[in-house]
Amino acid sequence: MLSMTGIRKEFPGVVALDDVAFRMFPGEVHALMGENGAGKSTLIKVLTGAYHVDAGNISLNGSAVRFAGPLQAQQAGISTVYQEVNLCPNLSVAENIFIGREPRRLGRIHWTAMKNRSAELLRRLDLDIDPGRELGSCSIAVQQLVAIARAVDVSARVLVLDEPTSSLDADEVATLFGVVRTLRDQGMAILFVSHFIEQVFAISDRMTVLRNGKLVGEYRASEITPVDLVRAMIGRELATLDELEPPRRRSGAGQAPVFAATVDLGRKGNIEPFTLDIREGEVVGLAGLLGSGRTELVRLLFGADRADQGSLRLGESTVHLRSPRAAIARGVAFCPENRKADGLVEDLTVRENIVLALQARRGWARPLPRRRQEELARSFIDRLRIRPADPEALVGNLSGGNQQKVLLARWLLTEPRLLILDEPTRGIDIGAKAEIQKLIAELAEDGMAVLFVSAELEEVLRVSHQVAVLRDRAVVDRMPNEGLTPDMVLHTIAKGEAA
Amino acid sequence: MSPLDPRYLPIAATVAILLAAYVFGVGRYDAFSDGQVLLNILVDNAFLLVVAVGMTFVILTGGIDLSVGSVVALATVMCAVLTEQAGLPAVLVIPIVLATGALLGLGMGSVIHYFEIQPFVVTLAGMFLARGLAYTLSTESISMDDGVFTAIAQTPVPLPGGLHLSISATIAVCVVLVAAYLLHYTRLGRTVYAIGGNKRSAFLMGLPVARTRVTVYTISGFCAALGGVLLTFYTLSGNSLNAVGLELDAIAAVVIGGTVLMGGFGFVLGTVLGVFVLGLIQTLIIFEGTLSSWWTRIAIGVMLLLFILLQRLIVWRAR
Amino acid sequence: GGSGGGDSITLGFAQVGAESGWRTANTKSVRQAARDAGIELKFSDAQQKQENQIKAIRSFIQQRVDVIAFSPVVESGWDTVLKEAQRADIPVVLTDRAIDSPDTSLYETFLGSDFVEEGRKAGRWVTEEFGDAEGTVRIAELQGTTGSAPANDRKQGFAEVIGNDAKYKIVASQTGDFTRAKGKEVMEAFLKSAGEIDVLYAHNDDMALGAIEAIEGAGLKPGEDIKIVSVDGVKDALQAAADGEINYVVECNPLLGPQLMDLVKKVAAGEQVPKRVEVEETAFDQQAAEKALPDRKY
Amino acid sequence: MTVLRSLARHRLFWPAAVMAVLLALNVALTPSFFSIQVRDGHLYGSLIDILRFGAPLILVALGMTLVVATRGIDLSVGSVVAISGAVACLWISELPEQNSVAGVLAALGIALGVALVLGLWNGFLVSVIGIQPIIATLILMVAGRGLAQLVTGGQIITVNSGPYRLLGGGYWFGLPASIIVALGMVAAAALLVRRSALGMLVESVGGNPEASRLAGIRSRRILVVVYAWCALCAGLAGLMISSNVSSADGNNAGLWIELDAILAVVLGGTLLSGGRFSLGGTVLGALLIQTLTTTVYTLGIPPESTLLFKALVVTAVCLIQSPAFRARLSRRRRPPAPTAGRSQRDAATEAEVTA
Ligand SMILES: Nc1ncnc2c1ncn2[C@@H]1O[C@H](COP(=O)(O)OP(=O)(O)OP(=O)(O)O)[C@@H](O)[C@H]1O
Ligand SMILES: Nc1ncnc2c1ncn2[C@@H]1O[C@H](COP(=O)(O)OP(=O)(O)OP(=O)(O)O)[C@@H](O)[C@H]1O
Numbered sequence A: 001m002l003s004m005t006g007i008r009k010e011f012p013g014v015v016a017l018d019d020v021a022f023r024m025f026p027g028e029v030h031a032l033m034g035e036n037g038a039g040k041s042t043l044i045k046v047l048t049g050a051y052h053v054d055a056g057n058i059s060l061n062g063s064a065v066r067f068a069g070p071l072q073a074q075q076a077g078i079s080t081v082y083q084e085v086n087l088c089p090n091l092s093v094a095e096n097i098f099i100g101r102e103p104r105r106l107g108r109i110h111w112t113a114m115k116n117r118s119a120e121l122l123r124r125l126d127l128d129i130d131p132g133r134e135l136g137s138c139s140i141a142v143q144q145l146v147a148i149a150r151a152v153d154v155s156a157r158v159l160v161l162d163e164p165t166s167s168l169d170a171d172e173v174a175t176l177f178g179v180v181r182t183l184r185d186q187g188m189a190i191l192f193v194s195h196f197i198e199q200v201f202a203i204s205d206r207m208t209v210l211r212n213g214k215l216v217g218e219y220r221a222s223e224i225t226p227v228d229l230v231r232a233m234i235g236r237e238l239a240t241l242d243e244l245e246p247p248r249r250r251s252g253a254g255q256a257p258v259f260a261a262t263v264d265l266g267r268k269g270n271i272e273p274f275t276l277d278i279r280e281g282e283v284v285g286l287a288g289l290l291g292s293g294r295t296e297l298v299r300l301l302f303g304a305d306r307a308d309q310g311s312l313r314l315g316e317s318t319v320h321l322r323s324p325r326a327a328i329a330r331g332v333a334f335c336p337e338n339r340k341a342d343g344l345v346e347d348l349t350v351r352e353n354i355v356l357a358l359q360a361r362r363g364w365a366r367p368l369p370r371r372r373q374e375e376l377a378r379s380f381i382d383r384l385r386i387r388p389a390d391p392e393a394l395v396g397n398l399s400g401g402n403q404q405k406v407l408l409a410r411w412l413l414t415e416p417r418l419l420i421l422d423e424p425t426r427g428i429d430i431g432a433k434a435e436i437q438k439l440i441a442e443l444a445e446d447g448m449a450v451l452f453v454s455a456e457l458e459e460v461l462r463v464s465h466q467v468a469v470l471r472d473r474a475v476v477d478r479m480p481n482e483g484l485t486p487d488m489v490l491h492t493i494a495k496g497e498a499a
Numbered sequence B: 001m002s003p004l005d006p007r008y009l010p011i012a013a014t015v016a017i018l019l020a021a022y023v024f025g026v027g028r029y030d031a032f033s034d035g036q037v038l039l040n041i042l043v044d045n046a047f048l049l050v051v052a053v054g055m056t057f058v059i060l061t062g063g064i065d066l067s068v069g070s071v072v073a074l075a076t077v078m079c080a081v082l083t084e085q086a087g088l089p090a091v092l093v094i095p096i097v098l099a100t101g102a103l104l105g106l107g108m109g110s111v112i113h114y115f116e117i118q119p120f121v122v123t124l125a126g127m128f129l130a131r132g133l134a135y136t137l138s139t140e141s142i143s144m145d146d147g148v149f150t151a152i153a154q155t156p157v158p159l160p161g162g163l164h165l166s167i168s169a170t171i172a173v174c175v176v177l178v179a180a181y182l183l184h185y186t187r188l189g190r191t192v193y194a195i196g197g198n199k200r201s202a203f204l205m206g207l208p209v210a211r212t213r214v215t216v217y218t219i220s221g222f223c224a225a226l227g228g229v230l231l232t233f234y235t236l237s238g239n240s241l242n243a244v245g246l247e248l249d250a251i252a253a254v255v256i257g258g259t260v261l262m263g264g265f266g267f268v269l270g271t272v273l274g275v276f277v278l279g280l281i282q283t284l285i286i287f288e289g290t291l292s293s294w295w296t297r298i299a300i301g302v303m304l305l306l307f308i309l310l311q312r313l314i315v316w317r318a319r
Numbered sequence C: 001g002g003s004g005g006g007d008s009i010t011l012g013f014a015q016v017g018a019e020s021g022w023r024t025a026n027t028k029s030v031r032q033a034a035r036d037a038g039i040e041l042k043f044s045d046a047q048q049k050q051e052n053q054i055k056a057i058r059s060f061i062q063q064r065v066d067v068i069a070f071s072p073v074v075e076s077g078w079d080t081v082l083k084e085a086q087r088a089d090i091p092v093v094l095t096d097r098a099i100d101s102p103d104t105s106l107y108e109t110f111l112g113s114d115f116v117e118e119g120r121k122a123g124r125w126v127t128e129e130f131g132d133a134e135g136t137v138r139i140a141e142l143q144g145t146t147g148s149a150p151a152n153d154r155k156q157g158f159a160e161v162i163g164n165d166a167k168y169k170i171v172a173s174q175t176g177d178f179t180r181a182k183g184k185e186v187m188e189a190f191l192k193s194a195g196e197i198d199v200l201y202a203h204n205d206d207m208a209l210g211a212i213e214a215i216e217g218a219g220l221k222p223g224e225d226i227k228i229v230s231v232d233g234v235k236d237a238l239q240a241a242a243d244g245e246i247n248y249v250v251e252c253n254p255l256l257g258p259q260l261m262d263l264v265k266k267v268a269a270g271e272q273v274p275k276r277v278e279v280e281e282t283a284f285d286q287q288a289a290e291k292a293l294p295d296r297k298y
Numbered sequence D: 001m002t003v004l005r006s007l008a009r010h011r012l013f014w015p016a017a018v019m020a021v022l023l024a025l026n027v028a029l030t031p032s033f034f035s036i037q038v039r040d041g042h043l044y045g046s047l048i049d050i051l052r053f054g055a056p057l058i059l060v061a062l063g064m065t066l067v068v069a070t071r072g073i074d075l076s077v078g079s080v081v082a083i084s085g086a087v088a089c090l091w092i093s094e095l096p097e098q099n100s101v102a103g104v105l106a107a108l109g110i111a112l113g114v115a116l117v118l119g120l121w122n123g124f125l126v127s128v129i130g131i132q133p134i135i136a137t138l139i140l141m142v143a144g145r146g147l148a149q150l151v152t153g154g155q156i157i158t159v160n161s162g163p164y165r166l167l168g169g170g171y172w173f174g175l176p177a178s179i180i181v182a183l184g185m186v187a188a189a190a191l192l193v194r195r196s197a198l199g200m201l202v203e204s205v206g207g208n209p210e211a212s213r214l215a216g217i218r219s220r221r222i223l224v225v226v227y228a229w230c231a232l233c234a235g236l237a238g239l240m241i242s243s244n245v246s247s248a249d250g251n252n253a254g255l256w257i258e259l260d261a262i263l264a265v266v267l268g269g270t271l272l273s274g275g276r277f278s279l280g281g282t283v284l285g286a287l288l289i290q291t292l293t294t295t296v297y298t299l300g301i302p303p304e305s306t307l308l309f310k311a312l313v314v315t316a317v318c319l320i321q322s323p324a325f326r327a328r329l330s331r332r333r334r335p336p337a338p339t340a341g342r343s344q345r346d347a348a349t350e351a352e353v354t355a
């Protein structure tokens, strides 16, 4: 139904796609796989006309097409969720879903109908939020779901989903897959990108693997094993997938001194007062459902939002954080979930983004020597495998996963005493993810306190010594990670009290 | 606090301050309570209002249009030259002038969008161009005694209570209503907001970014030309030195009205209030009538500051 | 007259702005004279914008002042608002600049100077000075702000006079925006690109003063190598004339406050006044400048 | 060839090329245009004039560059120019001995001090109160002009002070002092910004304010510093302008210079949406504008057509600088060549947005 052949796309200095072929069939889910920077998103943008293609052919239903822009692609029945949430933060949720095809009456936009219909659509995705709410104030996960809601509503023939699940938890993923399967059964062709191997195998019928902008191969899901798939992606031999994954943590840290402790810290309208302590050398994972307040909790600890009640002790002194700067000065680092809005400065280079926090702490008068900056940048480029491995590349030009690595590098570099990571592995490929998990373990071993947030419960359980559970913006439980299984945690979440 | 949508807070704040300033004026100056004083703010600023409404569209997309003042001047000169010197009838002249403004806007919008040049420079070049064209047409100021222009200029629109508006002011009110409708109830309007929120996202969402951006500058050019026509009614003359620096007044009105210069947030109603703020400041100063030239400027600056500080304060408190 | 406050006269005065020292002297004179004459003055500064002036006049009407006076920013475009004044029975006095309305009933009288005549005076001086010079007389002209009435008129008057003889040639003409800094900058460029220059005609003194510095910088003697004639007659210019750097200054008198107040009183009392009153103005050569210098106030 | 091509890729190549064309135009009309003579022991010539009259604009634009890099804009520079000149001249005119160096230095110090205070005020409004920069500085633009007139009493204050003349109209080592001062400031700024971390932090604050806050950058302080610096530059430019004509004109000094300054910044390749900035580009932009002005004089373009000419040149510079425009031009002839340079990403992604 849709086929692309001989696709080539060059950016200044980088060949992002080189002679790539890709095809889709109605009633099938086709997964596009590859490491960070392999060219998946670029292929999608080439398909929808968001990028001009340098060479190659695209045909839809047998006739050659070349879209001048996403508008045309949409009109031709291709509906897309791009990787970075590409919505308008200043508009309401409902508008983001319907803009461009608002329900109208007598030629004017019918606002009530729009609100009602979007509420309905959101319910279909199990999302209960006010359609009138400004999108920018919603968490990344919600934004991702809104983008999906926007895409699935069109009477499209092709649905393209670029990492739609990167910040969704298991429940939402299940809901999404339900929707996707229905659409597939109605004969829609679906392109799906994800770094979660299990998800890919759970949903897709066919897979295409890219590596370094080149086509590796196309496989039927039933004819390939996860190990082979990963091997195709990373291009090296693997015995088992476990080779990539570090062993699971057990509760440790024992009786090391407490580094951070809150007593009834809270903020009206954001998060209920909570009491939590984190020891040096201990990784505390935060588990909870979408909107349970994990992000809000960690923002309070970092002073990104100001607490209006309770107290916080960092190290030896009780502090009242008025700004992130105050937190940083006391050895706290915070890697935010929304890398685009809160994290990276896209106009600056990889090097500059990496040293930014360190430089901010030193103040403007004591610049890091250029040579030192390069050393630091290079060491993280190597460790986290940032591609392209060029410290002078502009961060805005990097692929999503690589951007995330840069952000992470910035905070690892500051060598904090408490490292807060909000969805640090969002959009990162399995190889690098394992690397990061290993790194966290090492850091903790060296005495760093870590607060770890992830929508992927597995991951939380793998890296943390302790798991704190949130529900309805309150901390409901905290348990040592001994023999914990995802089900046990989910049970706690569901019940809203200690298991 | 009442559950007022935070987006409307700046507007509510501005209304409150405007009221306070008005009450202050009524208490201090005898003739101030005359309802005509308020209406005159509208009558005297009708052209600014129209220009500012056009500017609102542009700023909402995150752009800026510096050419409006010059386009206003060009429009007045064109009106005068075409009627007085070329002898064309007003019914022909006015459409020609409006089309010229729209065309200039269209040109600038196209260059801005298709060649990706910053709006600031393009419209600055447009500003030079329009003023240069006005000079080329005439460096003298030209009086007009065309029947239609005179009639429109001098026919008051009676209101109850012995008050009256001008036809220009009525046109300005219509423009405001049309603009509010466009922005709130049409796809064009919503796309304007979307582009202001994030141009790239708007593009990826499949919105007609190119068309909308060009349209927005066309609207602004049209509004500027219309403002020029209204100014021609107002002064019954054409003068190439008209409206120097008007672009700043227009931008100020838009921004005081709560529209964010980066785009994406704001309302036409805010712009109306912004124009009223500027007009009221001026009226207060004229009524005071004792300030020297420099104290006049200082007072304008200080009152502007007060308005904005109060606005911020109210918004802060309410949050 | 209106029904303003009791027995004293209220005068609404809408000034152009404060764009030059000349204008400020004009404003000061009006204020001082109003105070001396016991007239209550409502003053408004239009910042060079006609719209603002119209607004001011409108608000004067609202406030029912007894007399309105204003220096129009431009000549045209006053009919509507002046009709309103007429309807409200408030007499209007024009100062400094005239308006071109055919309906002269809209104002009682005009008090001010004739810019075209000033240009002619400058031109006449040039023709006298170079009457018997051989060959072409090469003239550089520093114009005022493009499109402004004094610039247009002074240019026109000057051109009228020198246009009679082909030997006078304007070899360079550019706007200096009525300021010293621009006058200097433009003159520097003239000196390099326009070749020999015999006379400089500046539309106001400030540009001439700036040009003098440029001429000196080029190693020439202002007033000798290049003759200079300018308009206005501010103190610094008379000083320069006395020092031999400017040859001729055409006066444009800003001090019309006392004359204005006389007219205002008469108009308010309903007396008949002449439709046009000229301000007393002269012109200075270098000797006259030296003599006038001690009592120059502006 | 390759050298040429890599030169052509440099983002300042095109403005520089336009400037060269303008200069060539001048030479064609006035053959002596490039000649630089030594007169009374100092350099004299049209090129020197361009630098000399361009010096104040360079200064103002220099300050403006950093403000623009933080996503701001400073409309008040014109007023600051007027105020600082007025303050200095007022002070000097009241000295018993106008030629006293100490007195003049004090005047300069006070004037710059006042400018600094005004800059701090702008910075305060923008960073602490959180007013949008264009409005915050509009306040000072309006009121500041009034302040300048208040200081001068609406008249022109003429001073007669040798030492004061030096700054704007005098010569050091045969070179106009204003050029030396302006270049000195440019060098100082470049050093300050690129040798310290200030430049990077400014670009970060301009590029993404929220991310910068979360990275622990003191954005407020940086904003204040930047506005203060901008006002300081404007103040110095004001001194230069007033010293050049030995007088202070509170009404007209620096009128509309903010537009020229912003234009210089933008022509120099800095985006008004903040982020990356280029001091060298700004200097080039300012010189381009001054060359344009001078060209108008030498070509003898009548004042009523000056603006048309300016519109033409500005449009030409912008178009030729725009990668999209060049791509469109060359797409007609041959397949597109990849554009390179500073705004790689912008060039690439924006081109897509345009489609
Ligand atoms: N606008 C651009 N300019 C320059 N290079 C780009 C641009 N966009 C993408 N690239 C480069 O193209 C390559 C492919 O990027 P792409 O975003 O397609 O990767 P991806 O497979 O989606 O990776 P991820 O899993 O991290 O999202 C990367 O090397 C990236 O640096
Ligand atoms: N279902 C929901 N209903 C209402 N508000 C929600 C919901 N989900 C998220 N939000 C809002 O989104 C914002 C972000 O929530 P927060 O990011 O703290 O949640 P989280 O636990 O980090 O979840 P996420 O997985 O979405 O990141 C909060 O303002 C929260 O109120």
Ligand SMILES: [Mg+2]
Binding pocket: A040, A041, A042, A083, A162, A399, A400, A401
């Ligand atoms: Mg991707």
Ligand SMILES: [Mg+2]
Binding pocket: A139, A140, A294, A295, A296, A337, A422
């Ligand atoms: Mg979260």
